[in-house]
Amino acid sequence: MIKDILNKNEKMTPNSKEIAILKEHFPSCFKSDGTFDIEKFKGFLSDKITVTDEGYELKFLGKNYARLLASVDTTTVITPNEEHNSKPENKNSENIYISGDNLDGLKHLLKSYSGQIKCIYIDPPYNTGTDGFVYNDNFDFTVDSLSEKLSISEEQAERILDLTKRGSASHSAWLMFMYSRLLLARDLLSDDGLIFISIDDNENHNLKLLCDDVFGEENFRNQITIRRGAKSVQAQFETWDKLGQSVEYLLFYSRKSSYRFPKQMKPLDEERQGSWNNHWRGTDRPTMRYPLFGITPENGQWRWGKERSYIAIKNYKKMINDIGVDEKSITQEQIDGWYSNLDYECDLLRLSDSGKPEHYIPPTDSTLLNTSWMDLLVGSSSEIRRLFGKTVFETAKLTATLQRIITFADKDAVILDFFSGSATTAHAVMNLNAEDGGNRKFIMVQLPEIIEEGKPAYEAGYRTIDQIGMDRIIKAANKIKEENPDLEADLGFKHFILQEPTPNTLDKIEEFDPDENKLFADKTLLDEFGKPTILSTWLVRDGYGLTAQPEELDLSGYKGYFIDKHLYLIDTEIPNEAIEKIVVKYETDGSFNPENIVLFGYSFTWTQMEQLKINLKRLKDTEKNLNINFDVRY
Ligand SMILES: C[S@@+](CC[C@H](N)C(=O)[O-])C[C@H]1O[C@@H](n2cnc3c(N)ncnc32)[C@H](O)[C@@H]1O
Known part of the structure; x- marks a missing residue:
């Protein structure tokens, strides 16, 4: 299981994944010698996408190295x-x-x-x-291997390795x-x-x-601002070389640009609450929602610009229309209800009986969520x-x-x-x-x-x-x-x-040659990893997740682990009766159809593997017509 990964990793380059995707979707762009025809590829794009060569991008030492680290598989x-x-x-x-x-x-x-x-x-x-x-890591690339994998000069490879080994905070x-x-x-x-x-x-x-x-x-999507606690703001004043840093940020991205977020409210910022309290509500009139502006649009001295005021009047008229009542009989509850069902915020203005404009203040202390999360520390x-x-x-x-x-x-x-x-x-x-x-x-x-x-x-x-x-x-x-x-x-x-195999285990894995070990299984590797570890690692690898619970099968005293499309055989010394029992189970149990039998390679001799394969071939001719895939993992 580690041996396979180590072998695969040797061939990995920073863009292995991208090349595999291109090969799958644009096979005609690849010539027989493996070269890529970029002009042909551009042909696929030209009518919908403008190809730009602006050359604007973030560059830093080790960018390709980081891509390589993302592509090589984990050996833990x-x-x-x-x-x-x-x-x-x-x-x-x-x-x-x-x-x-x-x-x-x-x-x-x-x-x-x-x-x-x-x-x-x-x-x-x-x-x-x-x-x-x-930053430091324990990937042991040599200058030669890195310069080859990343197609960079030895000098550049040396600089990268220096950065990764020295412990840098650049x-x-x-x-x-x-x-x-x-x-x-x-x-x-x-x-x-x-x-x-x-x-x-x-x-x-x-x-x-x-x-x-x-x-x-x-x-x-957004850069959200959150308030820092007084202590960390004050810490900056010790050096007096900067203003106190009173905020930090949350960068917010979505996987797809089509994402739309749900309506969310947040408490009003302290500042805004303060100003409303002071100006409009007043401590003695806490529920007042129609503060008077005192000036009419006609004399041009609105607190807001004319345009905003007229939009606010239009909103008010829309509300009357939506609610479907006569303006004189509209109630506070109706207005509040209409407003709280909106999935946007808007200004509402009406002219009072005396002809003065009145501004609606929403009944709650919350406001539609925006990028200022200053109410949170x-x-x-x-x-x-x-x-x-x-x-x-x-x-x-x-x-x-x-x-x-x-x-x-x-x-x-x-x-x-x-x-x-x-x-x-x-x-x-x-x-x-x-x-x-x-x-x-x-x-x-x-x-x-x-x-x-x-x-x-x-x-x-x-x-x-x-x-x-x-x-x-x-x-x-x-x-x-x-x-x-x-x-x-x-x-x-x-x-x-997550555990890295010990150097001792790695040595054993490296020394193990499946062709030479045809006669004897190696029990020690099973002991070194432990069955629960092998099983958990494989369940995740095969897409079942960390909380999957495979069924433990008793195969004439030998344990097998079955889940959906996989049967895992990990223990050593599989008896012939267990093999027979597996075949019978396939034949007789309608809910047992694992397409893959996965073996912990070290635990099986060549004869045992052959025995399994020959017996399971029988199933090809049965009603189930199963073609079982043998996956021997080292
Ligand atoms: C700023 S703290 C996160 C605090 C966290 N948000 C909380 O509320 O407690 C960053 C954490 O990342 C951990 N960390 C750093 N490098 C890591 C890595 N390579 N893998 C996993 N955790 C790592 C650190 O040990 C540290 O506990």
């Missing part, structure tokens, strides 16, 4: 945390927590969830210089880190999928161009303190912010956060489901980043950040259960750990 395996996953609250949960590097996590996820994720939120390191971001290093991950994330999004990315001034400009590149400029350590008793995580976002983001997607959406930190996103998903009866699921990916000794989290007993994230979910779930004792919602999660 997925180990389920069996103890955690078998607890009653987690056993049937469809929420997922992955401990591991998100580059590997995303690659595994793509095998099962490609095009299925409705909403991604990420809060990556901002590269502030003090947030600990440094703009190029940060972009390289983000680019490979965003390329993978894009393919996870469904057609109506959305992605929100938190960022601040340090990399905002670069991230915007990078996202235009990855998601397409036409899919950019970026982050909050108090939420964490309330749950944990101390600040075990310092850069947690506010649950309310995440809840607002998540409401852009449907109530049964899968929400992914692959820089999960303290798992605020998972908390928000559970909160929201409890609030509105939704059935959203979450997938969290978090690096098991080591916590330094002496930090409050360390003192509290946590050694890696994923431990904090998982504990947050458990604590939040308990709180939700306490507050909603009758709630029936998925408040558990399944936990998986």
Whole structure:
């Protein structure tokens, strides 16, 4: 299973995927010697698309390298945390927590969830210089192999490798880190999928161009502004070289430009509320909705411009018409009802009995959602303190912010956060489901980043950040259960750990030659990986996802694992009776038709494999006429 991947990876180039797509859809553009006829390709585009050679794009050192990293497959395996996953609250949960590097996590996820994720939120390191971001990786490309794969000079390859090994926090290093991950994330999004990315001034400009590149400029929706807490604003005044940075941003992209978002309201900004209170409502007349402007359009001294005022009068007339009542008998409730059913905001003006214009102020303290989310704070350590008793995580976002983001997607959406930190996103998903009866699921990916000794989290007993994230979910779930004792919602999660095979395992894999090992199976590799790991990794690879539960078959004492189109045989020493039992099951059980039999290659001798193949060939001539595909994985 790793051997196949290592072999495939050797042939990977940064554009392997794109070339495969071109070959599939434009075979006539490829000549027999493999060369690509660009002029012919342009012919396919010319009448609908204007080909531009503007040459405007974001370039950075290692851009192609990042594409290569996105194309090579992960050599990690997925180990389920069996103890955690078998607890009653987690056993049937469809929420997922992955401990591991998100580059590997995303690659595994793509095998099962490609095009299925409705909403991604990420809060990556901002590269502030003090947030600990440094890029380095453990891909061991040599200068030669890299210069060949990327078609670059040896000198350029050396510069890239220097960047990836030295531990760099340059703009190029940060972009390289983000680019490979965003390329993978894009393919996870469904057609109506959305992605929100938190960022601040340090990399905002670069991230915007990078996202235009990855998601397409036409899919950019908005840059949302969120208020920073007083502490982080004040921190800037220590150096007096900049104004206090009081906001940060959420970049918002959709997978397709046809996306239209649902109507959402937000509380009025403090500033705006203040001005309305002061000018129009007044503390002694809190419900007054028709403040007098005092001046008529005719004398030209409107508070608004004439055009806006006339549109507002037109809107008012439209309302009268829509409601279908005489203006004199219209009630406040009718106006409020009409207004709250609008999916846009508009001004309404009418002339009062005395001829003065009156302006309608909506009855609620909310307004249609726009890009100013100043009613929300970026982050909050108090939420964490309330749950944990101390600040075990310092850069947690506010649950309310995440809840607002998540409401852009449907109530049964899968929400992914692959820089999960303290798992605020998972908390928000559970909160929201409890609030509105939704059935959203979450997938969290978090690096098991080591916590330094002496930090409050360390003192509290946590050694890696994923431990904090998982504990947050458990604590939040308990709180939700306490507050909603009758709630029936998925408040558990399944936990998986991504593991790189040990050097010892890799050596064994490398040394193993299937042709030489015809007579004896190698039991040690099964022991090194463990059956649950092999099974979980394969289920994901074959598209069944992380929460699939295959049926365990008892084949005369030998265990097989069956799900839909696959039968997995992993254990060593398959007896002839088990093979016979499989054939009989195919013949007699109408619901048993797996088209693929997958073998853990190391566990089978040549004779056993032949035995299986010969026996299963019999099925070709039966009623089911099955042509079974043998997939021997190493
Ligand atoms: C700014 S924090 C996210 C905070 C989170 N939004 C919250 O509310 O708690 C970024 C997180 O990404 C994690 N991280 C950094 N690189 C990663 C990687 N390659 N894979 C997975 N997680 C990573 C860090 O450990 C850190 O916890």
